[in-house]
Amino acid sequence: MTRVLVTHADEPIGRRVVKRLFHDPRVDAIFAVGDGPTPRSFDRYLAGSAPAVSYARVDLAKHRAASDLFHSAAFRSAEIDTVVHVPRHGSAPEAPAPLVAGLSERTAETRLVVQHCLEAGSVCQLVALGSAFVYKLQPGNANRFTEDSQLDLDPDVSAEIRSWIDADMIVHGEVHNERLRVVLLRAPTVVAAGGYAYMNPALPVAKPSARALGFDPICAVISDKDVARAVQAAVFARRSGIYNVAGREAVPLSVLARWTGRRAPPVPHPLLGWAAAGARLFGFGAEAVPFRGPALRYGFTLDTRRAERELDFRPGDRIGLAREGDGSLRLETASTL
Amino acid sequence: MSESPLQAIPGGSKRIEDGSPVFQLDRNPFLDNGLPDPLERRLDELERRGPAKLRAVRSAAPARPEPLRRAVPPRPRTTPALSEIELGEQRGLLDRLLPERARRALASIAHLVEGESPYDRFGFSPDVARRAMPWFHALYQYYFRVESHGHEHLPEQGRAVLAANHAGLLPFDGAMTIVDILLHSDPPRLARAIVDRWAGELPFVNVFYARVGQVIGTRENFADLLDDDQLVLVFPEGIDGIRKTVTHRYRLQNFRVGFVEQALRAGAPIVPMAIIGSDDQTPILYDLKPLAKALGLPVAPITPTFPWLGPLGLLPYPVRYKIVYGEPLAYHERFGAEGADDARLVQYLTRQVRRAVQQLVDRNRA
Numbered sequence: 215m216t217r218v219l220v221t222h223a224d225e226p227i228g229r230r231v232v233k234r235l236f237h238d239p240r241v242d243a244i245f246a247v248g249d250g251p252t253p254r255s256f257d258r259y260l261a262g263s264a265p266a267v268s269y270a271r272v273d274l275a276k277h278r279a280a281s282d283l284f285h286s287a288a289f290r291s292a293e294i295d296t297v298v299h300v301p302r303h304g305s306a307p308e309a310p311a312p313l314v315a316g317l318s319e320r321t322a323e324t325r326l327v328v329q330h331c332l333e334a335g336s337v338c339q340l341v342a343l344g345s346a347f348v349y350k351l352q353p354g355n356a357n358r359f360t361e362d363s364q365l366d367l368d369p370d371v372s373a374e375i376r377s378w379i380d381a382d383m384i385v386h387g388e389v390h391n392e393r394l395r396v397v398l399l400r401a402p403t404v405v406a407a408g409g410y411a412y413m414n415p416a417l418p419v420a421k422p423s424a425r426a427l428g429f430d431p432i433c434a435v436i437s438d439k440d441v442a443r444a445v446q447a448a449v450f451a452r453r454s455g456i457y458n459v460a461g462r463e464a465v466p467l468s469v470l471a472r473w474t475g476r477r478a479p480p481v482p483h484p485l486l487g488w489a490a491a492g493a494r495l496f497g498f499g500a501e502a503v504p505f506r507g508p509a510l511r512y513g514f515t516l517d518t519r520r521a522e523r524e525l526d527f528r529p530g531d532r533i534g535l536a537r538e539g540d541g542s543l544r545l546e547t548a549s550t551l
Numbered sequence: 552m553s554e555s556p557l558q559a560i561p562g563g564s565k566r567i568e569d570g571s572p573v574f575q576l577d578r579n580p581f582l583d584n585g586l587p588d589p590l591e592r593r594l595d596e597l598e599r600r601g602p603a604k605l606r607a608v609r610s611a612a613p614a615r616p617e618p619l620r621r622a623v624p625p626r627p628r629t630t631p632a633l634s635e636i637e638l639g640e641q642r643g644l645l646d647r648l649l650p651e652r653a654r655r656a657l658a659s660i661a662h663l664v665e666g667e668s669p670y671d672r673f674g675f676s677p678d679v680a681r682r683a684m685p686w687f688h689a690l691y692q693y694y695f696r697v698e699s700h701g702h703e704h705l706p707e708q709g710r711a712v713l714a715a716n717h718a719g720l721l722p723f724d725g726a727m728t729i730v731d732i733l734l735h736s737d738p739p740r741l742a743r744a745i746v747d748r749w750a751g752e753l754p755f756v757n758v759f760y761a762r763v764g765q766v767i768g769t770r771e772n773f774a775d776l777l778d779d780d781q782l783v784l785v786f787p788e789g790i791d792g793i794r795k796t797v798t799h800r801y802r803l804q805n806f807r808v809g810f811v812e813q814a815l816r817a818g819a820p821i822v823p824m825a826i827i828g829s830d831d832q833t834p835i836l837y838d839l840k841p842l843a844k845a846l847g848l849p850v851a852p853i854t855p856t857f858p859w860l861g862p863l864g865l866l867p868y869p870v871r872y873k874i875v876y877g878e879p880l881a882y883h884e885r886f887g888a889e890g891a892d893d894a895r896l897v898q899y900l901t902r903q904v905r906r907a908v909q910q911l912v913d914r915n916r917a
Contacts, residue, residue: 353749427754428757434672462668466670
């Protein structure tokens with residue numbers, strides 16, 4: 215039986231992962247942690263008998279808090295053998311973002327989680343969720359990225375992408391660890407029923423967004439349920455490695471913005487650069503200006519054959535628009551399994 | 552022997568003392584001179600010896616990792632035949648102007664994307680293509696008055712690479728070829744044209760190209776298209792083709808070799824084809840290369856109408872197009888996927904394809 219710790223379990227993908235694992239008979243106990251209060255949806259898990267679910271409020275970006283968690287009596291008595299690290303994705307960090315040793319919050323918490331997984335004797339597996347926006351997007355890039363495609367190591371890359379790349383490389387560094395099995399899942403834009411989109415820098419959670427005029431890149435998408443399925447497959451595949459995971463659909467950014475109800479007006483791309491420079495000049499934070507990285511202009515999809523072959527993961531959801539009772543259209547995910 | 556008028560030049564070729572032929576400068580060295588090709592003779596000899604020895608000779612090349620892709624038999628056809636397509640309501644004026652066959656072919660586009668998704672992963676949208684196609688059909692029928700032959704050489708299903716000559720500044724040759732194939736294949740097939748990488752940087756153009764089924768020319772994209780059993784249209788001359796001046800009309804520039812390598816690896820036949828007319832649609836008198844370089848453009852042309860008439864000067868003349876498809880070259884059957892690792896062989900086969908295209912062009916210009 216497997217005993218799992220899930221980080222950022224209070225955020226949308228984390229909640230979905232907990233739900234998926236809760237219904238898996240191979241899971242014995244789930245230790246969920248998050249920044250916020252206990253999600254309401256956890257009430258039925260917490261009240262249930264098996265598997266045992268517990269929730270703790272921990273800020274994993276802080277060294278002391280992370281250390282206290284991994285050295286707590288509750289963690290040790292739970293005998294956690296698998297850690298599922300879902301980085302922050304569903305909420306904007308409190309401004310200003312807390313920095314640990316000069317690292318972004320996402321990088322800092324990933325570093326601490328990996329470090330404590332290596333130190334904790336009981337943990338033998340780490341499954342980390344990463345972003346596929348770490349790949350280098352440039353004019354004429356291949357439409358489909360494999361796991362071996364080049365990462366974007368441009369020093370001018372945006373802070374959002376930089377944090378995903380740093381987190382990716384921290385996990386990547388331990389993929390060949392002999393004691394700890396490490397799985398890194400690179401997911402594209404994650405969408406959820408009701409019109410939610412996560413992990414797409416061009417469609418941030420709490421920030422104005424814009425599109426580059428004259429460009430409409432194709433975006434690979436995956437449903438939150440399929441991400442949870444991929445995490446479940448990774449937990450029980452008993453392998454190490456890096457895997458791209460994506461759904462069947464790929465849609466242009468404009469369609470994705472429309473489906474998720476975002477206002478992303480097309481703006482000439484140079485204007486976004488000037489807006490960023492103006493925001494810096496007048497002392498506004500990076501949150502005040504829209505994202506202006508290459509993801510606005512160059513699209514990609516993912517080669518998921520390795521995940522199909524080695525993790526036996528296949529997306530089970532179709533993503534599209536559905537008409538609600540009041541006649542309005544909204545994004546919906548429907549299982550085909 | 553070729554029927555090219557070039558061959559009628561007296562003394563077109565002569566022999567030096569050791570008996571090997573020498574070509575005059577005004578003669579196209581890629582035309583078939585009727586003499587056995589020494590490399591071809593050598594390849595025949597290697598082939599007779601068997602694959603093991605063939606591999607042994609090629610072992611001088613550095614070992615490569617095993618390719619992920621394998622040549623696989625074509626998948627069952629999913630696009631319905633023209634007769635099976637049900638025609639819906641005629642939506643607009645352009646739809647009403649189209650002949651029934653063209654309307655059926657357009658209706659079939661919806662079947663080209665697998666599943667229910669409105670886009671394929673390259674960004675192709677059947678809906679956008681369906682709306683754009685009547686305009687291109689009008690150009691095909693009334694502006695360029697396209698005449699085409701050799702459709703029997705187009706495979707009804709499965710992967711194939713179409714290699715054509717390229718000219719004319721704006722890629723109407725590609726557009727007319729795609730319309731021609733769509734109209735003359737049954738079940739209708741949409742050729743996916745490979746476009747140069749810089750097209751991906753052009754605002755609006757990149758979106759339009761993607762929505763109507765064109766794909767940026769990277770090795771991975773090419774391989775993916777062939778893996779999907781698509782008909783891939785390439786212009787191996789690349790940018791050099793569209794910026795050739797009027798004095799180089801219908802003389803093929805050097806071919807890139809990548810398409811032959813991909814065809815061998817994927818087990819796809821290469822269909823040579825000639826497009827007559829595109830070289831005359833926008834005659835380039837001079838290419839201001841330093842200006843093009845300074846502006847980051849592939850070409851800065853001076854034509855009889857550009858830049859004198861502004862952007863309108865780039866519009867093609869209403870020349871008559873002729874599209875001819877040649878016999879497929881099944882190199883993959885002869886050399887297999889391993890042939891793609893032999894750089895010398897790939898270069899040789901590229902020259903053979905170039906020669907086949909040049910012969911088609913020369914034969915059909917008259």
